Amino acid sequence: MTRLQVWTLLGVAAMVWLLVLLGPILMPFFVGMILAYLGDPLTDWLEAKGLSRRLAVSVVFLVLSLCLIVAFVILIPLLGRQLGQLIEALPEMFNWVQTMILPWVREVSGLDFSTDFDQLRQALMANWKETGTFAAGLLAQVSRSGLALAIWIGNLALIPVVTFYLLLDWDRLKRHVRDLLPRRYEPTTTRLAIQCDEVLSAFLRGQLLVMLSLGIVYAVGLTLLGIQFGVLIGIVAGLASIIPYLGVIVGLAIAAIVAFFQYGDVLYLLGVAAVFGIGQMLEGMLLQPLLLGDKIGLHPVAVIFAVLAGGQLFGFTGILLALPVAAMVMVLLRYLHERYKNSPLYEAEGPPRGNEDSQ
Template sequence: MDLPSASASTLARRWQWLIIAVIAGWLIWLLAPVLTPFVLAALLGWLGDPWVDRLERRGRSRTTAVVLVFTLMVLLLSLALIILVPMIERQIMELVESLPTYRDWFVQTAIPWVEQRTGLELVSWLDPQRIMEWIRGHWQQAGGVAATFFGHLSRSGFAVMAWVANIVLLPILTFYFLRDWDKLVERIAALVPRDHIGTVGRLARESNDVLGAFLRGQFLVMLALGAIYAAGLSIVGLKLGLLIGIIAGLISFVPYLGTAIGIVLGVVAALVQSGGDWTLVALVMAVFVVGQMLEGYVLTPRIVGDRIGLHPVAVIFAIMAGGQLFGFLGMLLALPVAAVANVMLRYAHEQYTRSPLYAGDRPAILLDSYIDNGAIGETPPQDRDGK
């Protein structure tokens, strides 16, 4: 085959893959509400598959291993709900009862403090008469928004029923994904073009490692940090310590973001609760400092290790972009897609550094020899001798 025809064939294949990707994205966008329980069940099946494989290697049948892992997952979830839901409910009731105290603190303490240091007039915006005038001026617009909102709610009965059906389907789908996960992987691998099976297999393994390091490792770190923050804040006497600790732990998948939000919420709660006593504030800060030290020196090295995770900026962008494009389904798909994209970018960088576009016309072996000898830019030995 001559060069022009080979280039045309390669270009045609690339256009075919691009068209397939566009059609797949369009179908995902159309079927997002239907695909949501399937994607969530697939993620749960992927998370539980290593445990099933481990039990199989110990002599259990696939069905028995799946039943044991599935039962363990259901028990852990049920236990978490039984323990946490009443505690969180009490914390929320505590917060609701304390709202007048928080309002008075913001109006009488926080806002005047900010006004003194910035020169802004913020209290006037909180005047009830001014708020009522603003509401009257925007009443028609607010009424139109409210009518649209409640009209949407009246038409969304079917959507609520669909969500209930999805919740019922989720455990069923998870069980089947756990049972047939290895078969699904084999069938997908069988569809890969044979001349690319090596590269695709390598990229798939790397993507699995990246996603596994983030989801499995960071999930355990999130749970541990949530427990540490909640227990520590409760021990030092913060009334909303459990709620703030859980929030900080759940957001800690982005490094430092969970700690920053937890410190802000904890400091405000401590100031309101103590009436300005900085002792409780110092204890709250100490809890988060200890939590960060445990995460950096104990939790992350032992649980996540040196496996490659996702950059926090990539995580935030992926979740926001996925939610904007595909809703809740996009948020579920965001991290797997980001993991694959991260691996693909590394592969593209690797191919670029091996290409003539990066190396130029100089022989790669000669360049490597100079680098190894620490003599970049020096004259080759044969040129020094005049040979």
């Protein structure tokens, strides 16, 4: 191993150790970095139209702020209301399943799930109560601790400040990092960085827009059908769409159960199926080709593993870092695979087939 490789490994280890130490304070910086990364293309486009960098950043920052304000003022209270109604309706739903669905299943299949379902209902209701108690206790503890509350508010207040200044100097920071690279490795590193940006931008910008679009389609369609908790089901289905087909499976199953419980009419089940069918057609024919193309390259299992591993290792900061790190690791693995396929080790001929058989 060369001295450069040793120093590189030591630098990576020191960086990981530093991230672990600074984990509690890094959240606003990483959130601001992600928001700046998402807003940079629009800023560059406005700058190309003749606006100064500061004015373009101000316009993008204003758009992001308005989106967040609309979400907090309109969407969050609506979701909270529907979630509260869902919790209140859970006992009635469980009773309906126990009196209507389970007898039908017993008649058709001869299997009796009454005891198992009763245990499941008790466990779920107990967990709902424990969740509410835990949330109330946590809120009370945070409110009693002035320092914890001040840190939480300070972190939230830092996010827009960090986002604004990173967005303002984003292109300059990229140039400085590129200038610091050793000239010998600068072309390869730049090529890999461009590939990482293509994968990451396709996933963060493209996949988020696909999820948002599907969530809106599902929520509006279910609400127009008069399905209870339509907005909540649509948002859940949209978020689950980060994994192919999981969103439509989860959303369709939940919406069908709610529709049948609410109306008891097969026509509403057909309406729910039509809503999710339209969403799938839009995703396959318009959203995926337009917003993602074929550049994403992240396998759904890799996405799940990256998010879970990041959360396990570094908490919420790790969740924020998971997908960018996964994209970079995937690009590096492709590069190493390409180098291996072109190496003498791969192209070297083995012993003749007859010699192998005789040994």
